[in-house]
Amino acid sequence: MLVPFRRLLHKAIPKSTAIGYTLSGKFSKHVKDIVSDRDIFYDTYAMIYGFSRSRTYTALRTIYLNVPYGRGYVYLYGATLTQTPITLFLNLDSKCIRRNIIENAIELMSEGACSLYLAIPFTNDSFSQLYRNRIYRLFKNLGVGLELLHPSYTLVVGKSRVFKDSPSTIWSTEILAATLIELTVGRNRVKVEDIGCVDVIPSAMQGVESIYAERLAIDFINMLISRKIIDEEQAKEYLEMVKSS
């Protein structure tokens, strides 16, 4: 009997957990179809990180975050719920996600090619500008996160343990997770892929990017202190650098 190629491919992929997140509870249908695929995912959750006042009715298991607009906590809570060694986080509103990108990412993870995989920037002009001025400057200074050109990514796949051990920040926990891996395990353990498509942060979120950027910078510096990568004096310098930008 002929078996479609895709099904054969799926058999080779170890199952992982998909944690989709959305601001409004309205999902992009093709993304929902992908994350509902039981051949790839052992379990799938949808996390609503917006200010939801009514329920979203969907076949996906749905969790409403206690702290609205805290996309960063999706990683922490997703890692708490997952029961598989690999967890995939993705923006359910994405216009760029394709099935083959997800399959490739999971294959890379299962082969052990990396500990964290990021693709498809999730940003807007103002957030990217703030990120470049405040955070990427720090990265260049420290020589880490040089591939992390954007403040957040739509597709993040990693070992579940990575997200549990990583500190959280309000929006961009994946950036902290990526830099932590680079600093503690090695730069080659993080893979950032450019597929030539960008997801734009919903317009409802405009105006608060500076809070997210500043918080990310502070949380990043705190992470460096707690891991004894920098001392208090250096931390002060970096904080000045963030504030002056």
Place this chain on the structure above:
Amino acid sequence: MKIFLAVNKKHAKQIVDVLISLTPKPYILVASYDDEVEVLAKLQGCEFIKIKDIEKLYTIEKLEEFDIAIAGLDDDVLNIAVARVAKSMGIPMVVAFMHNSMNRDEMLKEGVTYIINIENFISSNLKFVLLPDTWIIIELIPVIKLIIAIYRVVKRSVLGVNVKVFDEIIENEKIKVFAIDGVGNFVNENKPLERDNIIIAIGTEDKILKAVAEFEKIFRKYEQLYTLKYTDIQRFGGYG
């Protein structure tokens, strides 16, 4: 009786207080992220384990012998994770705090037996203070789905509605409806409701929700009559 409690510092005092007042005193195992809870548990004679990761709870074999698990952490996802562990360990009764009512289904799916709705308590009390002329539903004892609907009459006090009208339409329903005034005295059911009188209906969830919809229809009917009456007064130029 053996009780397992996962709790944070915010709710620890109130839960431990209830548990240690039980007779005979149960064996209590407290798990928490917080040092403050460790101090409290040890001083109150409870066993304590520090948790950094809820998954580690799977390694505590003795949990299989427990009768009740209480997930009193300050986040629904964490409480769901604790409930999942308790269920897999075969603990027959799992009580969980819920901070967002929309997570109810997910909690039930993960084996929570009884949900304590923290959000409802806060929001309903706030609504009562801030929103007059609105039906407010308070979960009294969610375990048996006993709820209470409260309505503070302000603008609608001009309509002349009395409690008897409400009572008549719920004749066959197993709920109780009455009104009290601002100082807590019962209002006679034949007396028209005045400003700051409070209508109270108590019963099970399904019946109360149905009754509240009917009560609202009565209010609207009286409002229509009131509008018609004053339209006529304006049209015919006063009472004369």
